[in-house]
Amino acid sequence: MxxxxxxxxxxxxxxxxxxxxxxxxxxxxxxxxxxxxxxxxxxxxxxxxxxxxxxxxxxxxxxxxxxxxxxxxxxxxxxxxxxxxxxxxxxxxxxxxxxxxxxxxxxxxxxxxxxxLTAETYQHAIGIVCSARQWQLALNLVDEMEARRLPPTERVLNQAICASDHAGDFESAKRYEAALRRQGITPNGVALGALVSASYKAKKPEETLQYFEERLASCSEIPSATLWTLAIRSHVQLKKPQEGLALFLDALRRGVSADQRMLTAAIGSCKDAGNWEAALGLLQRFEALGGVRPDQVAYSTALQALQKAGQADRAVALLVEMKQRGVEPSPFTYLTVMLALERAKDSKRLFSVVGLLFQDCREEIGEKDVLQVLRVCARVRSATAVLFVLQRAGERGGASAPTAAVYVEAMGALRKMEEWAKAFAVFRAARAAGAKLRPDAYGEA
Known part of the structure; x- marks a missing residue:
């Protein structure tokens, strides 16, 4: 009553x-x-x-x-x-x-x-959770909606696709995409961009390009530089660097403002296509095209193009330019130049670059880096360079200090050069440094 x-x-x-x-x-x-x-x-x-x-x-x-x-x-x-x-x-x-x-x-x-509860209430909550970048919570709420037999709205499904991308869950993104398409609805521009990203993260280059083409065709708004970058990289992954470079040029024609990653991806396309001239040209026009200075990754990618083409002189010159412009080379950068000099059989300059690595590199030089440098020195059959690497690594200390694996690598290289006395000297130095070598390590090397 x-x-x-x-x-x-x-x-x-x-x-x-x-x-x-x-x-x-x-x-x-x-x-x-x-x-x-x-x-x-x-x-x-x-x-x-x-x-x-x-x-x-x-x-x-x-x-x-x-x-x-x-x-x-x-x-x-x-x-x-x-x-x-x-x-x-x-x-x-x-x-x-x-x-x-x-x-x-x-x-x-x-x-x-x-x-x-209504779908609208969940829609509000999911939107707020997504705006706070709580992606997994958003997906949990969508699952909860479905468990309550509340069909997710178009907006919720688009948000769920984006949340799946950020959560690294490509399969969920595809599931929500399928739910939208069953309703005769195409994912919106943001969701299609998320599908491009999610498929790229899942290492699905074909699907990345399919979603990118759909995004390009279905939306009046031009895709961001990030999406173009993922599409360019996908062409490279499919061993189609020329298509990647063509896509980059298409982006420029459409008025896309290229950022560092997009320009670096284009340089990578040039590298894989064997076009070192274009790679250098893009690097030189980096600031004009993107309004930003090339970073370490851009320089290293261009150096790889030069190394692949056997352009040792240009590689050395680019390393010098990089340092002059205040871009710090990484151990990988130095190693790329060493590989170019190895290919040119230029032991003298290779020796100099090894010295620069241990003297100037501000990044950590770890065991893996030292081993790679030793292998380059071994291939050019320079016992002096092998011993120099051990000396400079020891002087630098820290992560660069020679490990048991480094000593064994050096001994093996010297033995292949039949530098028996030097190999044994390294063995003794390793024991003196307290490296945990097996008793037969000298013989194994």
């Missing part, structure tokens, strides 16, 4: 106060929180859930997450009893501040009431 009285009373009150509610609605749409609150205090409105929801709507418009949560709690304690829309509006209020924790707390309270 009380429930009937409450419903009837609300209906009568609503009928008698339509004008006030219309005014409140207009104010709520403008986010006029204090004006709506003042009207709510009138005796004819304060007992109406709809009126309280209009205040929550104004708070949601302004992004007042704390105020909305507090007012919802007040409704729970003092009435009128909040309905499903009340909770949905309080969750929506958490959006502008990305307050995903509060949004999920409100959602949890809603679940505990036993009210029927």
């Amino acid at each position: 009380k429930e009937i009285d409450r419903i009837v009373g609300e209906d009568i009150a609503t009928e008698n106060t339509n004008t006030d509610l219309d005014d409140m609605c207009s104010l709520a749409k403008k986010g006029k929180v204090e004006e709506v609150r003042a009207m709510l205090e009138a005796d004819t409105l304060c007992h109406l859930t709809r009126a309280h929801n209009l205040l929550l709507s104004a708070m949601a418009h302004q992004g007042l997450a704390v105020d909305a949560a507090e007012h919802l709690a007040l409704m729970n304690m003092e009435g009128p009893e909040p309905n499903q829309a009340s909770f949905a509006l309080a969750i929506k209020a958490c959006g502008p501040s990305h307050d995903w924790v509060r949004a999920l707390q409100i959602l949890s309270t809603l679940k505990s009431t036993g009210m029927k």
Whole structure:
């Protein structure tokens, strides 16, 4: 009987106060929180859930997450009893501040009431969780929707594709894509971009290019430099560097502002196509095209193109330019130049670059790097260079200090050169340094 009285009373009150509610609605749409609150205090409105929801709507418009949560709690304690829309509006209020924790707390309270949840409520919560970059939580909410037999909306499915990309879950991204397409809907531009990214991370270059072409064809907005970069790299992965370079040129024709990664990917295409001239040309035009200076990766990629083409002189010159421009070479950069000099059989300059590596390189030179340098020295059959590497690695110390594996590699190289005395001297030095060698290590080497 009380429930009937409450419903009837609300209906009568609503009928008698339509004008006030219309005014409140207009104010709520403008986010006029204090004006709506003042009207709510009138005796004819304060007992109406709809009126309280209009205040929550104004708070949601302004992004007042704390105020909305507090007012919802007040409704729970003092009435009128909040309905499903009340909770949905309080969750929506958490959006502008990305307050995903509060949004999920409100959602949890809603679940505990036993009210029927709607797809729209989940949509608000998922949007907030995604905006806060809580990707796995977003996917959990989508799964929860499906478990409750609430079909995810188009917006939710697009967001789920993006969340799957960030979570590194390509299969889930494809599942949500399929759900959209079953409804006859193409993923939006952002979701298609996420599919490009997710397929690239999953090492699916063919699918990466398919999604990129669809993104290019279906959206008026030109893809970002990041998406072009992934497509260029995918062509390279498919051993089609010329297509990658053509795609780069297409991007420039479309007015895309190339960034460092995109330009470096284009240089990589030139490298794999064996076109060192184009690689150097892009490096020289780096700032003109992208408005940024080439970084270590860009220089190293261009150096690889020169090394692959046997352009030792140009490789050395580029290393010098790199250092002059304040770009610090990595151990890999130095090694690339060494390989170019090895190919040119230029032991003298190779020896100099080895010295520069241990003297100037600011990055950590680890065991793997030292082993690679030793192998280059061994291939040019320079015992002096092998011993020099051990000496400089020892002087540098830290991660560069010779390990048991390094000593064994050096001994093996010297023995192949029939430098028996030097190999034995290295064995003795290793034992003196406390390297944990097997008793027969000298013989094994």
